[in-house]
Amino acid sequence: MQQEDFSLAEEYEKCCVAAGPECGAVATFTGLVRQFEASTAVSGLHLEHYPGMTEKSMGNIVAKARNRWSLQHVRVVHRIGVLEAGSQIVLVIVASSHRPDAFAACEYIMDFLKTEAVFWKKEIRSDGEIWIKSTSNDYKRRDDWVGEPSATLKR
Amino acid sequence: MKVNVLFFASLKEDLGCAEIELQLSELASRADLIDCLTNELGSDRVASLFAENVSIAINQSIEKGEFTLQSGDEVAFLPPITGG
Numbered sequence: 001m002q003q004e005d006f007s008l009a010e011e012y013e014k015c016c017v018a019a020g021p022e023c024g025a026v027a028t029f030t031g032l033v034r035q036f037e038a039s040t041a042v043s044g045l046h047l048e049h050y051p052g053m054t055e056k057s058m059g060n061i062v063a064k065a066r067n068r069w070s071l072q073h074v075r076v077v078h079r080i081g082v083l084e085a086g087s088q089i090v091l092v093i094v095a096s097s098h099r100p101d102a103f104a105a106c107e108y109i110m111d112f113l114k115t116e117a118v119f120w121k122k123e124i125r126s127d128g129e130i131w132i133k134s135t136s137n138d139y140k141r142r143d144d145w146v147g148e149p150s151a152t153l154k155r
Numbered sequence: 156m157k158v159n160v161l162f163f164a165s166l167k168e169d170l171g172c173a174e175i176e177l178q179l180s181e182l183a184s185r186a187d188l189i190d191c192l193t194n195e196l197g198s199d200r201v202a203s204l205f206a207e208n209v210s211i212a213i214n215q216s217i218e219k220g221e222f223t224l225q226s227g228d229e230v231a232f233l234p235p236i237t238g239g
Contacts, residue, residue, distance in 0.1 A: 031239055048163060048164050050161075050163060050212075050215070050231060050233070052215055053212060053215040053231070056215060057238075058238075078238065078239075089239075090238075090239050110239055113238045113239035114237065114238055114239040115236070115238075116236070116238070117236065117238030117239065118233065118236050118238070119236060119237060119238035119239075120163060120164035120165070120234065120236060120237060121237045122164070131164055131165045131234070132237045133235050133237060134235060134236070134237050
């Protein structure tokens with residue numbers, strides 16, 4: 001977790017080094033601050049967290065993914081503070097021997113970060129500031145993972 | 156005994172403070188906490204803290220039911236979270 005921006009290239013390199021020689025697939029996901037939300041201009045995003053509990057929640061999500069799939073390495077970078085529109089917010093990199101595990105675990109981690117990682121986002125819009133709430137689709141995506149066989153894509 | 160209470164995000168803004176220190180009796184219950192917070196903040200504001208979509212964490216673990224507090228505990232009120 002960090003306030004400063006991250007470099008996908010640098011984090012990818014660190015992941016590949018840590019993953020070792022059995023790594024044959026690396027999936028990455030980067031989340032950005034949208035510049036428009038429902039046709040309303042967004043100038044930025046304020047990300048608040050709960051020091052200690054936020055790290056624990058992220059660790060639990062990664063641990064569940066590692067328990068479910070065969071993964072060589074996982075890196076998650078999540079930014080906090082005030083981010084301008086268009087900025088990078090979150091990065092998930094998953095390394096595995098084969099692509100199904102890497103794809104699935106990357107998507108799984110993002111779906112759980114949305115609903116179980118202890119962060120709060122406030123959009124700074126042209127018409128005011130709004131605390132963002134998780135959508136029913138966010139919860140559905142998380143809940144769809146329950147009972148799915150491991151190492152398979154759900155969609 | 157003293158217990159530290161934290162408020163985050165929209166709750167922090169609505170209450171106008173990030174944390175308060177409460178003086179409670181030993182092994183205070185959830186009901187004791189509500190009483191003490193009501194004295195400090197008023198019943199309307201306390202109702203928003205115990206709304207269905209607000210989670211309560213004791214020492215950074217979510218507590219969904221009854222609980223008892225001990226000296227030095229950290230109680231946090233968490234509005235719905237939105238990571239990622």
